[in-house]
Amino acid sequence: MAASTQIEWTDATWNPVTGCTKITRGCDLCYAERFSERFRGVPDHPFESGFDLKLRPERLEQPLTWRQPRRIFVNSMSDLFHKEIPKSFIDSIFKTMETANWHTFQVLTKRSSLMTRYLQSRYRAEKAPPHIWLGVSIEDAQNAVRLKHLHAARASTKFVSFEPLLGPVGKLDLEGIDWAIVGGESGPRARPMAEEWAIEIRDQCRAAKVAFFFKQWGGARPKSGGRLLQGREWNQYPRIARTRLLEAAE
Secondary structure, three states, X not given: OEOOOOOOOOOEEEOOEEOOOOXXXXXXXXXXXXXXXXXXXXXXXXXXXXOOOEEOHHHOOHHHHOOOOOEEEEOOOOOOOOOOOOHHHHHHHHHHHHHOOOOEEEEEEOOHHHHHHHHHHHHOOOOEXXXXXXXXXXXXXXXXXXXXHHHHOOEEEEEEEEOOOOOOOOOOOOOOOOEEEEEOOEOOOOOOOOHHHHHHHHHHHHHHOOEEEEEEOOEOOOOOOOXXXXXXXXXXXXXXXXXXXXXXXX
C-alpha cells in the first residue's frame, strides 16, 4: 500500500494484485505497465517480473493496519476482476474491504461483466456496502456498454472513470451513478483529448446531478496540461463521501 499517491481523486493505493493484460485500446499505453516493466529482471524488486500478473497475499490485510480513514484505490496496478485471479483471492480482498469499513475503497475495472457477475454471486439480493465504491473505466463510445454492466451491478455506490478519454462517448444513462471522473492520457505517446468530449460528459453529469471530477488534460506527463476545464477545477465527490467525512469528524 502507498500511504500517498499523485492520483488526484484518492488518498492511497492498495495492490494485493499487480500486473494485467490488455483488452481494449484504452490499455494500449497503460501507465502501470510502463512503470512495472522498467524493473523487469531487477533482483528482489517488487516488479522483478515486470507487469506479469502476480498475487500478493502478504498485502491482503494491509488496510486493517491503517486506523485513519482514507480513500483507497484498489489495484491501481492491476484489475481486480482479471479472469486469472482466483475467486477465492477476490473473496479475501472483499473480506478485508468489508471489515475495514472506516475506509472508502475505490474499485475500478474494465472487465465490467465479470464484476457484475461476481457481485451477484457475493451479495445475492443485497448490495455491496456503500463504503466500497464499484466503478468501470470507459474510454470511448464503443466501450460505453460497460455502463450497462455497472447499472446491473449489486453496488451501493457506483462511479465511472472516463480515462484515458479517447473519443466522444455520446448520450449516457447516468441514473443511479454517483460519480464521474474525466481525464486525458499521459505518457510519451499520449493521445490527445478534445475539450468537447470532456464538456459533453460534464454537462450530462450536471443535468443528472452526478458528482463530476476533472482529473487532468494529460500529455507527456500527467500534469502537463493542468486540471482546468473551462477556467475552473472540478473536484466533486459523491454525496456519501461528504457524509462519511462529517461522521468521522464527530
